[in-house]
Each structure stands twice: as structure tokens, then as C-alpha cells.
Amino acid sequence: MSILQATNLYSYYGKSPVIQDVSFNMEEGEIVSVLGRNGVGKTTLLKTIMGLTDNATGGLMFNGQDILNKRTSERAKLGIGYIPQGREVIPRFTVRENIVMGTYARTDGNRNIPEYLFEMFPILRDFLNRRGGDLSGGQQQQLAIARALAMDPEILILDEPTEGIQPNVVKEIEEAIVHLNRDRGISIIIVEQNIPFARKASDRFVVMDKGKIVVTGMKEELTDDVVERHLTF
Numbered sequence: 001m002s003i004l005q006a007t008n009l010y011s012y013y014g015k016s017p018v019i020q021d022v023s024f025n026m027e028e029g030e031i032v033s034v035l036g037r038n039g040v041g042k043t044t045l046l047k048t049i050m051g052l053t054d055n056a057t058g059g060l061m062f063n064g065q066d067i068l069n070k071r072t073s074e075r076a077k078l079g080i081g082y083i084p085q086g087r088e089v090i091p092r093f094t095v096r097e098n099i100v101m102g103t104y105a106r107t108d109g110n111r112n113i114p115e116y117l118f119e120m121f122p123i124l125r126d127f128l129n130r131r132g133g134d135l136s137g138g139q140q141q142q143l144a145i146a147r148a149l150a151m152d153p154e155i156l157i158l159d160e161p162t163e164g165i166q167p168n169v170v171k172e173i174e175e176a177i178v179h180l181n182r183d184r185g186i187s188i189i190i191v192e193q194n195i196p197f198a199r200k201a202s203d204r205f206v207v208m209d210k211g212k213i214v215v216t217g218m219k220e221e222l223t224d225d226v227v228e229r230h231l232t233f
């Protein structure tokens, strides 16, 4: 079943159409990688899905419901978890407070932190009472992922989660993403510069260039030719 579907989507900052005529379909349970060189609109596409650009037109269906005119908070409550580029952990809040904040998007009133988050990222349990701002970049990324998961999303949207993070934590985060998908059934959209990871982990990919989708397909179709034409610098 289709979980997310964009049809002729346009999205604007002011009057500039940064996303132009984008259409794609994502099936429930998939990992979709959004690829493309710098500045082509990957972050803006994710923001458009969350309702964080100035204006957007076209179709955007989540679980069969048109969400394009819904507020960001409503989209979160419907089950879309978002981890922005740069993580946006609240520095003065503790790790516990940052995660509990995620639970406020839950509609069932449950404010408990799911135990599996600590099994996935044990460091967060050790640092529950530390301030978010005192964590390393990699730990903050883990915290941002835990916060988004605390709302029990159906789909998780991650914007370059391994950017600028030390290699051992990159591996932990990549394993967590695959675990969340394979074992917990969470559908995932990820902006990723790491082509080997995209090839290994994702089911489907879209390549963007100048605000448009220029290639899309299943992972086998992410050929060296596509990489060379659209993704090398």
C-alpha cells in the first residue's frame, strides 16, 4: 500500500519555486533515499513533506489523506516523524526532557519513553539527566532520532543524519535506521550523501537536480552511470 505519494508538487520560498513538478510514490515499509548534489532541493523536499516551506501546491497524500494543507503539528500527529538537518536538539533541556517532548505529538496521551530507544542508543540512558547541548554531535543525532521515535511515527524522515559525525557513531546510526525499518516496520525517507549506504539499505531512490526529480527507481537501478551523471562533483 502506498504510504506517501507526491503528485506534481511545487514548493516555494517566497516566490521562488525550489521544488518543481515532483512526483513520486513510496510504499509502506520502504526505505527511500533522496540523493543529489548540494543545493538541489533535497532538504526543501523534506520540509515540504512537513509543511515547513512558505507555500506548496500539487498533491501530497499520506496514507490516502491529502496533507498538503495541514499544519506541521497535524502532520506529526498523523504519524510523520522528522529529524531536521542539524538535529535541533534543545540545548538547555536534558536528554530526558528532549525525548519526552517527542511524546507530545502522540494522540494517545502516553508520555512514557519507549524502552527500545535505550536498547538502540544505550548512551542516552546513561546521559538521561545531561543537557542536550553537552552531548557530542553523534549523541545529539541519536537524541534527535529518539525524540522523533518517542511519538511512535509510521514514517521517519531523516535529513543527512550522519553528516559531520565520527565514523563509529555513523555505523551505529546506520544500523539503527535499518533496524527501525526491518524490525519495527517504520517506513523511512532519508537524505543521504553516502551512496554505498543508499545502495545497501534502501529499497527505492530518487535523484534530484535543480528542484526536480531526474531519476527514480528501485535500488538496482542506482547504477554507476546514474551516480556519475547526477551525483559526482
Ligand SMILES: Nc1ncnc2c1ncn2[C@@H]1O[C@H](COP(=O)(O)OP(=O)(O)OP(=O)(O)O)[C@@H](O)[C@H]1O
Residues within 6 Å of the ligand: 013, 018, 036, 037, 038, 039, 040, 041, 042, 043, 044, 045
Ligand atoms: N529558507 C530559504 N529561503 C530561500 N531560499 C532557500 C531557503 N532554503 C533553501 N533555499 C534555496 O533552495 C535551494 C535548495 O536548497 P536545499 O537546502 O533544499 O538543497 P539541498 O539539496 O538540501 O542542499 P544541501 O545538500 O546543501 O543541504 C537552494 O538554491 C537554496 O539556496
